[in-house]
Amino acid sequence: MESMTLHDDSLDKAVEGLVQEERHLAAARLLRRRLHTSKQISEDHRKLLRNANVIEHAVAELLSSPKNDWIKQGESHGKNGDFTIYYKIQEGAKLTCRIESPIPTSHLVPLLSVLNESGLYHEWIPTFHRPFKLGVTSSKQLASFSRGHQVIQVQCSVPYPIYPREALFDVVAIDDIDENGYIIAKMTTVTEGNCSNLPDIFDFPGVTTGFERCDFDGAVLFRACPTDHANYESAKRKCHGQDLILTSFSFHFDARLRYIPQALINFVTREALGIIWNMLLNVAEQVRDGTRTQHCEVIAQKKEFYEWVEGRCQFMLDKMKSKSDDHHSSGLSQNSNTPEVNASCDKEECEEKKDDNWTMQDILRLNT
Structure with a gap:
């Protein structure tokens, strides 16, 4: 979606959709690319870009070393x-x-x-x-x-x-x-x-x-x-x-x-x-x-919201796991002496992680 050329109406809908999904930085990046071809921008978009600048500055600081x-x-x-x-x-x-x-x-x-x-x-x-x-x-x-x-x-x-x-x-x-x-x-x-x-x-x-x-x-x-x-x-x-x-x-x-x-x-x-x-x-x-x-009762009242949070967090964890697996596979290709042992350990670790994964039922058990 981000690589396509958008007319103004399509741009507005794309930005609005990203904002509704709380993807404010993705929306700002899309707007900046559009600004290269058009100087017309609504006040809502200006507001979004101002807020995105503040957020990006905070991210940069937290990604920098505290040393x-x-x-x-x-x-x-x-x-x-x-x-x-x-x-x-x-x-x-x-x-x-x-x-x-x-x-x-x-x-x-x-x-x-x-x-x-x-x-x-x-x-x-x-x-x-x-x-x-x-x-x-x-x-x-x-x-x-x-x-x-x-x-x-x-x-x-x-x-x-x-x-x-x-x-x-x-x-x-x-x-x-x-x-x-x-x-x-x-x-x-x-x-x-x-x-x-x-x-x-x-x-x-x-x-x-x-x-x-x-x-x-x-x-x-x-x-x-x-x-x-x-x-x-x-x-x-x-x-x-x-x-x-x-x-x-x-x-x-x-x-x-x-x-x-x-x-x-x-x-x-x-x-x-x-x-x-x-x-x-x-x-x-x-x-x-x-x-x-007290927290469990409040969370239970917002079940739909927290299921959305859990879904996005699980997507984040899956991406982490995928990168970890890619890195591990790369390591195995460089060390072919013990592939079966490493694969076995990997499987056991995955099973342990699966058992440890937190689900919404842990905090919605008051409803069951």
């Missing part, structure tokens, strides 16, 4: 998973954090479901009282424009005497599996200035009384974990023969302070962030096993 301009704060190799935390300070008081965490393929859909259900964030994100008061007190979805696009409001408690903070951000989930083999979710602060990038039906809310609004931007990228990743070997030993998905999460928040005390930076990056990420992985495990009741 370049990030400070490594620490790493964890616990039973829930392996992850490394990095941070940097930008423009005075803007703290940017990054987490690199390989997960087994059976955790992918449960983890996506936990991240997607914004209305339940306050149910599992812990609240800290010492040495600083910090935590999510409320989270809710203000608007939903499509199955992968929502606006979220999160309210947080912060250390006294600072006023409680409120973040309002736009979340778009992008399926770029066909072209690049990854899924990305982009979070962008919503302000009166950038409301024009949202559908016209969105009504920008005022700041809640007693709160001050802060900025929160971020992105999370899911892709096949490179074998040279720092946490690959450790995570591979724990995944029972499954392939690994690298989850890269980067975010920054501007708390609207003149500066961020180093003690608060240390607490967020050394303590709070690691605890929250461990909780996220633990909740995803509980969702996978069907023991996280």
Whole structure:
């Protein structure tokens, strides 16, 4: 479809179809090719291209090595998973954090479901009282424009005497599996200035009384974990023969302070962030096993949506497996001394992966 010459009507339909499937980057690439032959473009298409530029910038950052301009704060190799935390300070008081965490393929859909259900964030994100008061007190979805696009409001408690903070951000989930083999979710602060990038039906809310609004931007990228990743070997030993998905999460928040005390930076990056990420992985495990009741009930109500998510994720995993098999076959052709043994091991591993593959029944069992 992308190589064909399109008239304007056909272009509009093709772009609209890609957007409906949450393939925003594919739609943007199609538009750019069309722009080489025509300068006419609608405002909706301009909006799509603006958003695509932001998303592509976030992808590029998450695909780059964190060794370049990030400070490594620490790493964890616990039973829930392996992850490394990095941070940097930008423009005075803007703290940017990054987490690199390989997960087994059976955790992918449960983890996506936990991240997607914004209305339940306050149910599992812990609240800290010492040495600083910090935590999510409320989270809710203000608007939903499509199955992968929502606006979220999160309210947080912060250390006294600072006023409680409120973040309002736009979340778009992008399926770029066909072209690049990854899924990305982009979070962008919503302000009166950038409301024009949202559908016209969105009504920008005022700041809640007693709160001050802060900025929160971020992105999370899911892709096949490179074998040279720092946490690959450790995570591979724990995944029972499954392939690994690298989850890269980067975010920054501007708390609207003149500066961020180093003690608060240390607490967020050394303590709070690691605890929250461990909780996220633990909740995803509980969702996978069907023991996280609140999440299971919400997911059961959105059966069609999560079956679509599972289908796309399975397509992503199949592509990973195909590439892995191609690489393995190439290796066998170079080493013909033990083909039967390797083929046998491959078969056993495939059977183990098949048994470990997560299905929707794990979290929809309340309906059975």
